[in-house]
Amino acid sequence: MPELPEVELARGYLEAAVLCQPIEEVLVEDERILSRITPAEIEQHLAKKSFCSVQRHGKRLFLELDGRLWLTIHLGMTGRLIYLQKGEDEPAHTRLLLRFQNGFCLAFDDLRIFGEAGLTASPSSFLAEAKTGPDALQVDREGFAEIMRGRRGAIKSLLLNQRLVSGIGNLYADEALFQAGIHPQSRGLNELQLGRLHSTI
Structure with a gap:
C-alpha cells in the first residue's frame, strides 16, 4: 500500500x-x-x-x-x-x-x-x-508531542489516524515504533518516548 x-x-x-x-x-x-x-x-x-x-x-x-x-x-x-x-x-x-x-x-x-x-x-x-492532519514530515517535535499528548488510544492506532498526522500507514508505523523501542499497543507515552518516536518517523 x-x-x-x-x-x-x-x-x-x-x-x-x-x-x-x-x-x-x-x-x-x-x-x-x-x-x-x-x-x-x-x-x-x-x-x-x-x-x-x-x-x-x-x-x-x-x-x-x-x-x-x-x-x-x-x-x-x-x-x-x-x-x-x-x-x-x-x-x-x-x-x-x-x-x-x-x-x-x-x-x-x-x-x-x-x-x-x-x-x-x-x-x-x-x-x-477532509480534516487531514499535518504532514508527518512537516510537523515539528513539539507539534507532534502536542498532537499525541493525553490521547487514550494505542500509539499505533494514533499514528494511523490521518486526522492526527498524515502520511503514515501500517508499514512505516510498525517500523518507526520498532526503531523507537515502543510497543504498538503502548498508551500514554511520556515526553522522552514521544520525542524519540518523532525522530524515528
Whole structure:
C-alpha cells in the first residue's frame, strides 16, 4: 500500500515527467475512480490545460493546472501513476488516462479501485474539509508531542489516524515504533518516548 515515501516518489516522478505538457485528451475508463466529479467535468477542466506544479500532503497528490484548479489524486491501496511513451500499451487496470499533445500518456492504474481522482480550487481548503492532519514530515517535535499528548488510544492506532498526522500507514508505523523501542499497543507515552518516536518517523 503506498504510504508517504512511495507517494513522495510519485510526486518527484510526476514533476520530472508531466509538467508544462498540454493535455490533448482525457479518458475516464472507469468512473468509480472519480471523487465528487463527473467524467464530463474532469474532461472539461483538464483538456487543453497543463500541469505547472506538483505537491504532496501525506498520501495525497495535488497537480496544479494552469487554470487555477488542482487535480487531486489518492493512490489508495494499489494505485500507480505510469508515464507511457508513444506506442506503449496501457496498463491492465487503467482507470484514468491523460493523453498529452506530444503523444505520451499518464495512466492512473488501480487494480482494486480504492484510489481516487478529483478536482479542488485549493489544496489547503481540501485538506481542511477532509480534516487531514499535518504532514508527518512537516510537523515539528513539539507539534507532534502536542498532537499525541493525553490521547487514550494505542500509539499505533494514533499514528494511523490521518486526522492526527498524515502520511503514515501500517508499514512505516510498525517500523518507526520498532526503531523507537515502543510497543504498538503502548498508551500514554511520556515526553522522552514521544520525542524519540518523532525522530524515528
